[in-house]
Amino acid sequence: xxxxxxxxxxxxxxxxxxxxxxxxxxxxxxxxxxxxxxxxxxxxxxxxxxxxxxxxxxxxxxxxxxxxxxxxxxxxxxxxxxxxxxxxxxxxxxxxxxxxxxxxxxxxxxxxxxxxxxxxxxxxxxxxxxxxxxxxxxxxxxxxxxxxxxxxxxxxxxxxxxxxxxxxxxxxxxxxxxxxxxxxxxxxxxxxxxxxxxxxxxxxxxxxxxxxxxxxxxxxxxxxxxxxxxxxxxxxxxxxxxxxxxxxxxxxxxxxxxxxxxxxxxxxxxxxxxxxxxxxxxxxxxxxxxxxxxxxxxxxxxxxxxxxxx
Numbered sequence: 001x002x003x004x005x006x007x008x009x010x011x012x013x014x015x016x017x018x019x020x021x022x023x024x025x026x027x028x029x030x031x032x033x034x035x036x037x038x039x040x041x042x043x044x045x046x047x048x049x050x051x052x053x054x055x056x057x058x059x060x061x062x063x064x065x066x067x068x069x070x071x072x073x074x075x076x077x078x079x080x081x082x083x084x085x086x087x088x089x090x091x092x093x094x095x096x097x098x099x100x101x102x103x104x105x106x107x108x109x110x111x112x113x114x115x116x117x118x119x120x121x122x123x124x125x126x127x128x129x130x131x132x133x134x135x136x137x138x139x140x141x142x143x144x145x146x147x148x149x150x151x152x153x154x155x156x157x158x159x160x161x162x163x164x165x166x167x168x169x170x171x172x173x174x175x176x177x178x179x180x181x182x183x184x185x186x187x188x189x190x191x192x193x194x195x196x197x198x199x200x201x202x203x204x205x206x207x208x209x210x211x212x213x214x215x216x217x218x219x220x221x222x223x224x225x226x227x228x229x230x231x232x233x234x235x236x237x238x239x240x241x242x243x244x245x246x247x248x249x250x251x252x253x254x255x256x257x258x259x260x261x262x263x264x265x266x267x268x269x270x271x272x273x274x275x276x277x278x279x280x281x282x283x284x285x286x287x288x289x290x291x292x293x294x295x296x297x298x299x300x301x302x303x304x305x306x307x308x309x310x
Contacts, residue, residue: 018054024048027041030150033069059080107301109136109138109157109159111160112140119284124136162287171287178283185253195275196274198277202228206253207235207246207250245268248270
């Protein structure tokens with residue numbers, strides 16, 4: 001059996017393979033970038049390149065070939081990934097489950113800033129009631145799918161509040177509630193006032209959320225369908241608050257949750273557009289690793305949050 005035919009190289013050589021290189025391989029495969037893999041592993045790009053060269057020697061295959069700014073995986077690398085991806089996730093989960101199951105001094109949360117306005121009130125109260133000494137660290141969601149995915153994989157977050165489920169068998173994605181979306185405009189908009197038809201809206205410029213998440217992209221496409229036009233996008237931002245500020249300062253139309261529009265209608269001098277065009281509601285999920293429920297604090301927090309939104 002040749003190296004190219006074996007996932008472990010030549011027979012008997014598995015003991016010579018540094019298993020840290022498997023993590024390196026998976027990160028390069030997922031991110032298609034040496035620099036991004038280095039960032040996740042908190043090492044230099046040079047260290048990742050050296051590790052990649054060791055893997056290439058071991059497997060006798062280039063594994064990744066540069067195509068512009070991305071690394072494209074070879075057929076053999078695709079085979080390696082399909083063989084180890086599920087087991088790799090299982091190993092990480094099992095190792096992480098060996099951590100202490102009771103003590104936890106800090107709860108790490110990833111959540112879009114605008115959702116924190118509605119999520120944090122019950123969350124902070126619940127944590128204070130269960131464990132008054134537990135601190136909460138919030139990292140804003142940057143609207144990039146790969147960021148939230150790796151945060152749970154590498155335990156940089158305990159709970160993620162996300163607009164889409166994480167379809168991995170080692171995770172739980174619990175639907176908490178759905179946010180109703182509405183069109184918004186500046187109160188002094190020069191053309192849009194009163195009841196607005198889809199034809200009128202299709203002629204306006206829009207301000208939209210910039211995100212690579214499929215749930216956001218699906219809603220953007222559905223809005224185009226219901227307006228019956230590909231919208232003219234004037235401004236994009238990963239921040240919902242920036243969307244509101246831009247709409248307030250211009251004659252663009254935006255889309256935000258009804259809760260947010262009503263909360264900031266006076267502060268930003270915006271209002272909800274009256275129209276019969278309905279927009280699909282956006283789901284809000286609470287996502288966490290299954291193994292984390294072995295921690296009594298985490299289990300209590302999760303259970304209480306589910307009750308809160310039931």
